[in-house]
Amino acid sequence: MSTTESPSLFNDLEQQSTRTLLTSMNQLDQTVPLVVEKALPQVERLVEATVAALKAGGRLFYIGAGTSGRLGVLDASECPPTFGVPQGLVVGLIAGGDTAIRKAVENAEDDAEQAWRDLSAHDINEKDIVVGIAASGRTPYVIGGLQMARQRGLATGCVVCNAGSAVAAAAEFPVEVVTGPEFVTGSTRMKAGTAQKLVLNMLTTATMIRLGRVKGNKMVDMQLSNAKLVDRGERMLMDELGIDQTKAAELLQLHGSVRAALAAQSGH
Structure with a gap:
């Protein structure tokens, strides 16, 4: 058995x-x-x-x-x-x-x-x-x-x-x-x-x-499908780029993902 x-x-x-x-x-x-x-x-x-x-x-x-x-x-x-x-x-x-x-x-x-x-x-x-x-x-x-x-x-x-x-x-x-x-x-x-x-x-x-779907220890490719995840994405950008929440929110809205926003800021 x-x-x-x-x-x-x-x-x-x-x-x-x-x-x-x-x-x-x-x-x-x-x-x-x-x-x-x-x-x-x-x-x-x-x-x-x-x-x-x-x-x-x-x-x-x-x-x-x-x-x-x-x-x-x-x-x-x-x-x-x-x-x-x-x-x-x-x-x-x-x-x-x-x-x-x-x-x-x-x-x-x-x-x-x-x-x-x-x-x-x-x-x-x-x-x-x-x-x-x-x-x-x-x-x-x-x-x-x-x-x-x-x-x-x-x-x-x-x-x-x-x-x-x-x-x-x-x-x-x-x-x-x-x-x-x-x-x-x-x-x-x-x-x-x-x-x-x-x-x-x-x-x-x-x-x-x-497969490269995480950067550092963060879910940079996550879907921004609710307010909690948008807030998490903004905090990631604030931490990585040393910016305030208003700027982070602008970047996230412009680029659509944490990865894309980081790439744009680094010139890649």
Whole structure:
């Protein structure tokens, strides 16, 4: 039996106080970053493969089901506003389609051929990289998608939370974060989901930094899509150029992005 499905280390949960429940969950959660740390060499290899694919004109596709699929969709959707990359450079696909983001779709994850159909709808090609996300490591939707992608010469990776899984075996660049039993037995939206979120954050953030989408430590390509982000952009310009907010606001409005404003001021 997979360790993510093994019995919780805690019993009689319904008899415990709220504080005891929260303390126990928090103690378990603190083990997650340590498990991710052990997988950093694997994450590094996946980042390097992703950077290479995107530099060559490819895209990053996530495939997953349930919580894993939702985490992929979340990470993909945050890349354009954070890093200013075009929609479609990072794509999250979930078994059952977009309906499954909000509401579970029965048996969607059990179709081993559907992921490739979903990928094919995006005209996937050998320049792209496909990363499967599956806490169990045995989701047919993910296994089938990775196998078909690999057969066609695409780079493949995965993020799983059990050792020696079929999903990892199907991927060229597997990341295994072995999170162990959940607080509520089998509820992989908890520790496993947290571990997956950490790894996906690392994957896209490190990739985008390597692709030049961050300057210093700032999101200079972020989309100025709300008042908070405009304010953040103004503060970046104030810090970098030593100017007041009025001048920063003028430059940001004129050039449309922090990067463009900085480039104009430096004469590049």
